Amino acid sequence: MADKFRQDGHQAQNAAVLLKVAQTMAKLGIAPFPRNYELFYDALCGQNAALTRDVASLGPEPAQSRLDEVGIKHHLPGFAAIATENIRADAAQTISAINHGLNNSIAKKEAFAALLRHFIDRLETDPVAGMSEFADDAGRLRDAVTAFEREERAFAISMRETVAQLGGIGSDIEIMRKASIRDPVTGLANRIAFSAKLAALYDDGNAAGPAALALVTVEGLRDLGESHGAATAEKALKKLAPVFRKSVKKNDFVARIGANEFAFVFHDVSADNADAIAQRIRASVEAVEITLPNRTFTSETLSLSTGIAMALTASSSTDLFTQAELALHAVRAGGGPGVLVFSAAIGSRATKTYSPHAA
Template identity: 30%
Template sequence: MPATSNRTPTPDIAAQITHAMRMMGVAPIPRNYELYYEAYLGSNSQLSKELATLGSRATQDELDEIGARHFSHIHHSRGIERAHSTMAAKLCELVNLLKDEQYALESYNKVLDEAYLNMTNKSAASADILRHAIGILSEATADTMSQGKERVQSVVQKSVEMEAIRQELDEYKRIANTDSLTRLANRRAFDDSLAAIYNSEHVRNFTGLLLADIDHFKKINDSFGHPVGDKILATVANVVRANLRRDVFVARTGGEEFAIILRDSTQEECLQAADRIRTILASAPFKNTKTGVNYGAVTLSVGVCMATAADDPVDLYNKADIALYAAKNAGRNRTVLFEEGMRKDVGRNWLIYRR
């Protein structure tokens, strides 16, 4: 069942949640609102239990701890700052270790110079010179080797710690590039991937951009409420992701629009992929099995443009967008390939998405 919300919230859901937060002494800030919004929907039973356990007058630290577990995309910036600070501290420690090693080597060089001077001193007896020089070298070498082993061990440990921090930062980057609702890549990640197409002539020659937009999505939100609309968005994302190769880049670029970057693909393969997703989605049932509410068919309009038909990333996006608009204008639930003639006759008209 694609959408499973067991209640249809009243239009003043925001006011109800805000009132409840105020009664419990919870600050009405965005990250707190999201916690209580999810609890209201009942879509996360563990979250609801944890908030209930806190009771009234929960502290902000307690709420942030829950938020960090359930909504890392909201709280990841604090973790990034902490990881960067730790990384900086470890780097300083490593630099200091290397400085100590340099100092030890400089000291050892001075000892060697002293031994050389003693050995070349013509006024001292040969046996005394050798005995004294060997004593100096033995002691200095032993100390230097001992210190060197300790520093090697310290450098290895610091390297292990820094690798762990690097992995933590990579995870924060992944979170920062992920859409929290659909778990697809977000607009930030899409912009980077779109730009990368034009870094290689080979990639450009075999890459297509697909822009897909859910038809009449505003009507869905108006009829059934935004919580149902969110669940439908998540379901559409799952359908799109499940019917493409694992290496294909898929993003939610805003609202009800999705972007697909198909590399190593011909124009025909791009069109086939677009039609496959569109056909499968149109036949999928969108019904609440608990209440019996049928949300009706959910369809996509898709615009396709090959990278070779555009001069740069911005031009590619604009042309795929023109093709998407053409699909909307032609009746929706269809795939349209960009053609140069469209530029003269078709322009972006945001009003079509408000119908």
């Protein structure tokens, strides 16, 4: 019953945030684009203090370009297309400059070649021409060579600068690619990357091997943010991220998939192994002390509720996610925190009022 009250409270809170997003956007004259809803939802949820500050500094009726700048700065997935278009425009401008430089260089080379052919023709067709005339032609040819060498050096420098600029554009593209699959607060993979990872477990329609999915809720994180501010919750998340990374093998996977929710994929494990790993991660999290603002000698701790499902006993990635979520729901319904591996008994106890989310 206590868990139901918590669930209802969290749902009510999310509904309140969504209503506040719509009201805030309307008040500030923000266009109702999906990416703008994402921006203001993330800002008002308070899980990224820097984003919240940047949005607050925009003022009333900010230009869409300023909203896009903030979204791109904080690597929000909805703004990836805008960032990609900016990069594409920069690349197109750079390529146009290269084309102009090449055409200019070719034209100068052709002019020099014509001058050289003219000089050679004079030597062949008019061998008795006066020395002064040849001297004049030689002087013009020498000047042309000097100018040609100068232009070639300038073009070479321009090409090096252009190559460096293209390298920078390539780096920007790589940064955006990584940002699109990374959580900006923890640096862990995000839900987009998690969905791809989960789908890859069933590439050919069957489980790739003995893997386990663990869905985790960080107990106490939401209350920490509500009581002590978004910056404190963000600091806690940044402390948990390295704990999670160090707690899994190199070929395992961890992602942040919600405000206080994470997902792990353990490879080559049995149900007992997965349970033991989850228990170890929980103990590591409970050992982390979160200092409170303006309270030097006061700290709080967090814990984990974890639901585990095994890939070999699920028919698809969606089924695997549903089983793990049912196990997590059972843990929290029992008062949590704790760890529970999905079983047929848990599935049979699932009520019709519980609707698991698609992965």
